[in-house]
Amino acid sequence: MSATNTTAAQPLLEMIAADERTLLRTGEVARELLALHADLALTGVRLKYDGEIHLKARTPADVKRWAERLRSEITEHASDPGYGSVFQHTFTEAVINGIRVHVRHCRILADAEAAAWRESGGRP
Numbered sequence: 001m002s003a004t005n006t007t008a009a010q011p012l013l014e015m016i017a018a019d020e021r022t023l024l025r026t027g028e029v030a031r032e033l034l035a036l037h038a039d040l041a042l043t044g045v046r047l048k049y050d051g052e053i054h055l056k057a058r059t060p061a062d063v064k065r066w067a068e069r070l071r072s073e074i075t076e077h078a079s080d081p082g083y084g085s086v087f088q089h090t091f092t093e094a095v096i097n098g099i100r101v102h103v104r105h106c107r108i109l110a111d112a113e114a115a116a117w118r119e120s121g122g123r124p
Helices: 003-036 060-070 111-119
Strands: 044-048 052-056 075-079 087-096 099-108
Touching (some): 003 044, 003 052, 060 087
Antiparallel strands (some): 044 052, 087 099
């Protein structure tokens, strides 16, 4: 690589290094979070760029337990993407040491529940 190419690539290399530092820090926070709350159920965890941790809870009640621990609000809503199924979403989010933590659960409503939801005009 010539000196000109190295100079031109420097800002790009700095961007990569910044992303690596953020992801490393995100992983550290995720490990600490799981260790501190090992008694709370999860079925998955994903680290996202830009400092986010996505935790997948087994049930809506598990999301609620996480929200209590994280001292965060619960959000619940249903959605119909238009191909027959209605999805019930339960989630919470908090910021821990500068890292945004999302805890979520999603389930497909049974046919009767979906029909009732549609009948109500999409209101809970």
